[in-house]
Amino acid sequence: MRFDLVIIGTGSGNSLLDPRFAGLKVALVERGVFGGTCLNVGCIPTKMFVHTADIALMPSSSSKLGVDETLDAVHWPQIRDRVFGRIDPIAAGGREYRTDHPDNANVTVFAGEARFTGDRTLEITPNDGSDPVTISGERVVLAAGGRAVVPDIPGIDEVEYHTSDTVMRLEKLPARMVVIGGGFIAAEFAHVFSAYGVEVTVVARGGVLLRQEDRDISERFTELARQRWDLRLGRQVRRVAKTDTGVLVELDDGTTAEGEVLLLATGRTPNSDRLDVDRGGIEVTGSGHVVVDEYQRTTAEGVWALGDISSPWELKHVANHEARVVQHNLLHPDDLVAADHRFVPHAVFTAPQIASVGLTEQQALDRGVRYVTATQDYAGIAYGWAMENTTGFAKLLADPATGQLLGAHILGPQAPTLIQPLIQAMSFGLDARSMARGQYWVHPAMPELIENALLNLPLD
Numbered sequence: 001m002r003f004d005l006v007i008i009g010t011g012s013g014n015s016l017l018d019p020r021f022a023g024l025k026v027a028l029v030e031r032g033v034f035g036g037t038c039l040n041v042g043c044i045p046t047k048m049f050v051h052t053a054d055i056a057l058m059p060s061s062s063s064k065l066g067v068d069e070t071l072d073a074v075h076w077p078q079i080r081d082r083v084f085g086r087i088d089p090i091a092a093g094g095r096e097y098r099t100d101h102p103d104n105a106n107v108t109v110f111a112g113e114a115r116f117t118g119d120r121t122l123e124i125t126p127n128d129g130s131d132p133v134t135i136s137g138e139r140v141v142l143a144a145g146g147r148a149v150v151p152d153i154p155g156i157d158e159v160e161y162h163t164s165d166t167v168m169r170l171e172k173l174p175a176r177m178v179v180i181g182g183g184f185i186a187a188e189f190a191h192v193f194s195a196y197g198v199e200v201t202v203v204a205r206g207g208v209l210l211r212q213e214d215r216d217i218s219e220r221f222t223e224l225a226r227q228r229w230d231l232r233l234g235r236q237v238r239r240v241a242k243t244d245t246g247v248l249v250e251l252d253d254g255t256t257a258e259g260e261v262l263l264l265a266t267g268r269t270p271n272s273d274r275l276d277v278d279r280g281g282i283e284v285t286g287s288g289h290v291v292v293d294e295y296q297r298t299t300a301e302g303v304w305a306l307g308d309i310s311s312p313w314e315l316k317h318v319a320n321h322e323a324r325v326v327q328h329n330l331l332h333p334d335d336l337v338a339a340d341h342r343f344v345p346h347a348v349f350t351a352p353q354i355a356s357v358g359l360t361e362q363q364a365l366d367r368g369v370r371y372v373t374a375t376q377d378y379a380g381i382a383y384g385w386a387m388e389n390t391t392g393f394a395k396l397l398a399d400p401a402t403g404q405l406l407g408a409h410i411l412g413p414q415a416p417t418l419i420q421p422l423i424q425a426m427s428f429g430l431d432a433r434s435m436a437r438g439q440y441w442v443h444p445a446m447p448e449l450i451e452n453a454l455l456n457l458p459l460d
């Protein structure tokens, strides 16, 4: 079967199609649940759980403000079913729209696994067990994302383990959970489950959690996490074994950790291998990411890639941006636009929240960049007094000569929201002094944290 356009993956890949593609014969291939990672097992459900976790945590700190609260109960099935009761119909509706709606008369949806067998040619193994189908496309878009890594730990095949794909659908809350990994997923789920009353042990190889963050952020976060979770840092897992109630994790220092649930949060890997991209003449990097140029073109003529399969950031807002770039470039082959990866922010929705954009201080030092830095504690702004916050801060890096921001890192309440004006300033080249004094800052609102951090920068 020949198509004008073949899209593999219905996460960000699904958002490419709009009425401007109505004249093309399109194949959309999805082996899993329609809508991809972010909608079904990623950003959206996790943040819905995080919101309830934040509420469940409130009584633990409200008494210092003179308000005694108690957490009476956490109704896991109700929390879980609210999340998936909202999400599952969206996935089903998205699929139905593409398969049944007259808007998509030009679109054929294949429910199955695609693999390259040649240049822009793929074999699809249908999920329903029917015979494989071969399709080819004038143009092909790879939006096949990535998957959770299951590390090769002795005993792992004999125990029941979870990844982010399954842990949100647990039948019931365990009393104890062991999380292996010290990155984004570990930090978010450890927060969620511990807020619900689960005793959480986190095992990580590094000496700090979230070690890719600016060192001041990862150290402060680790210090605070230690107060909530049993942290086993700088340890390797020697083996895992089944117990009567769950899983025993044995560490290289001879200590053990036990839980009814074991969560593996040890990174994600791109799905390029399972697509046999080499047979389509498509090159990958050492980490398995599909190589793309600034226009999101792969090394194979007529094949484009976007999102986690090609992006080292593995973030939804990056996948969305790249999807818009690919969409434009498919529609305007003579007027290609480049993806803009200059200032990619991220946030970790744990407790306290973290957000970051641009260089960390360690990266600035490594690159020999001239910089100055300033911090501002939440404790030093009026809204921080209102919250009695004593641990949060914003840290900025800037070029001392021009005042251009080089990096921003925030740990504390609403960090993912507070960072947005800094992303804007960096993206549009607004210098720190103009940003601080060229506008009003609502008093006494939380963005005064940013205003003060900007004013603290010791610029030339």
Ligand SMILES: Cc1cc2nc3c(=O)[nH]c(=O)nc-3n(C[C@H](O)[C@H](O)[C@H](O)COP(=O)(O)OP(=O)(O)OC[C@H]3O[C@@H](n4cnc5c(N)ncnc54)[C@H](O)[C@@H]3O)c2cc1C
Pocket: 008, 009, 010, 011, 012, 013, 029, 030, 031, 032, 033, 034, 035, 036, 037, 038, 039, 041, 042, 043, 044, 046, 047, 112, 113, 114, 115, 143, 144, 145, 146, 164, 185, 271, 274, 275, 306, 307, 308, 309, 314, 315, 316, 317, 318, 319, 349
């Ligand atoms: C637990 C978790 C929380 C996250 N939270 C955030 C967050 O808060 N903010 C953020 O920015 N990012 C977050 N992310 C990352 C974000 O989900 C991803 O960056 C984003 O979903 C990637 O989109 P994509 O379109 O590239 O891939 P996906 O959404 O993964 O879509 C790829 C699709 O391709 C299908 N597919 C794969 N191989 C084949 C094949 N061979 N044949 C047919 N179909 C195939 C898959 O089934 C999948 O549906 C989170 C990720 C996880 C796991």
Ligand SMILES: NC(=O)c1ccc[n+]([C@@H]2O[C@H](COP(=O)([O-])OP(=O)(O)OC[C@H]3O[C@@H](n4cnc5c(N)ncnc54)[C@H](O)[C@@H]3O)[C@@H](O)[C@H]2O)c1
Pocket: 151, 152, 180, 181, 182, 183, 184, 185, 186, 188, 204, 205, 206, 237, 265, 266, 267, 268, 313, 314, 315, 346, 347, 348, 349
């Ligand atoms: N808020 C967000 O934006 C958000 C939230 C969740 C996930 N994500 C995305 O999903 C990706 C995956 O998240 P993640 O937390 O799994 O990855 P990560 O790369 O952030 O962390 C992986 C962790 O696992 C550890 N690890 C790796 N292999 C190991 C092994 N064999 N044994 C023990 N530890 C091991 C690493 O040292 C690291 O601490 C992230 O890169 C992120 O882009 C984003």
